[in-house]
Amino acid sequence: MRRAVEEEGFAWDGSRHGLTLSIGVVEAADQHDVSNLFCDLQAACNIAKEAGRNRVHCFDRAADDDRIGLQAIAARIDDIVERENLSLRVQQIAPAAPDSSELPHYELLLVMQNELLLQDFIAAAERYHRMTKVDRWVLTRIFSELERHPQLWTRCSSISINLSGSSLNDDRLLGFIESLFERYAVDPRNICFELxxxxxxxxxxxxxxxxxxxxxxxxxxxxxxxxxxxxxxxYLKRLPVDYVKIDGSFVKEIERSPSDLAMVRSINEVAHALGRRTIAEYVETPSIRALLAEMGVDYVQGFGVQKPRGLGDWLSDEALLLCPS
Structure with missing residues (x-):
């Protein structure tokens, strides 16, 4: 499969473009938890990419866990969460058309306050079944802060909060979220969950x-x-989500890559046909934003729109809390 993709390439408008494939392989015979299987697959694929791309990596739990240090990180997860060595940032999700009068959305981002890489921390938390605890810390913290800052909604329409696969598989998740709405004065219409x-x-x-x-x-x-x-x-047709976020790996190269441009356009068109609104990630320049607006993408997110800000700074920003003129 890898060789076939490499040999085939991609032709567009008279030019030929090279394609490579990084593949992660996991033996599924002893896997009973589908979320763990996907976690292992993601790790295997990441190792294939880190080793130089265009290759196949067969996952070996003992060797690969040691290679990426997940066991050592996992032993620190509870302490990191309980000591609140995590922090939150927000990043704006704005209408693609700059002249829109619609209030922006914001996505909540998790940040490490120590030497660990966030991707390694999350990988360890998912592998060793501690991601639910992390998600609950994030949910409780943001609900508490939102209740303390009701004026926020004069400048913001909603906050997006990521939910992990571990939490989605937890039968207690729904009850926990409902208890947060009962405990804190937060309007459910202002909350968007990202999966x-x-x-x-x-x-x-x-x-x-x-x-x-x-x-x-x-x-x-x-x-x-x-x-x-x-x-x-x-599956998008069967999953009644409100928004489809187009992965930034396609968006950031749409001005130079005909294949990425075609992918973004097709996702946007099909999502709209299914009644979903679209959000393009990794929007880094005004010209990319203009191109996305021209093709009808609804919202944009990235450094070209706004860099992430610390949650505390954002909530205490007086300009943010003023009523719009």
Whole structure:
């Protein structure tokens, strides 16, 4: 498969473009937890990329866990969460058309306050079943802060919060989220939950039930990183999310890559046909934003729109809390 993709390439407008494939392989015979299987697959694929790309890596749990240091990190997860060695940032999700009068959305981002890389911390938390604890810390912290700053909604329409695959597989998640709405004065209409492709597909029926239940309460949902996982429009049809986030790996090169441009356009058109709104990630320049607006993408996010800000600084920003003129 890898050789076939490399030999085939991609032809567009008279020019030929090279393609390579990084493949992660996991033996599934002893896997009983689908979310763990996807976690191992992601790790294997990442190792294939880090080793130089255009190769196949067969996952070996003992060797690869040691290679990326997950066991050592996992032993520190509870202490990191309990000592709150995590912090939160926000990044704006703005209408693609700069002249829009619509209030922007904001995504909540998790940040490490020590020497660990966030991707390694999350990988260890997912592998060793501690990601649910991290998600609950994030949810409790942001609900508490939102209740303390009700003026925020004069400048912001909603906050997006990521939910991991571990949390989606937790039968207690719905009850926990409902308890937060009962405990804190937060309007469900101001909350958008983001789900990754792999997490949503791992248990599609269960995830769809969760989405529908919280949508009835007023929450909205987005499918994140669309285009790099299964990219099945069939599952998108069956999962009633409100937003589709087009993965930034396609967006950032659309001015130079005809294949990426075609991918972004096709995702946008099909998402709209299914009644979903679209958000393009990794928007780094005004020209990329203009191109996305021209093709009809609804919202944009990235350094070209706004760099992430610390949650505390953002909430205390007097200009943010003033009523719009």
């Amino acid at each position: 990754t492709e792999t997490a949503a597909v791992a248990n599609l029926a269960k995830t769809a039930d969760l989405v529908r239940h919280l949508q009835r309460a007023g929450c909205t949902f987005a499918i994140d990183d669309f285009g790099v996982g299964f990219s099945s429009f069939d």
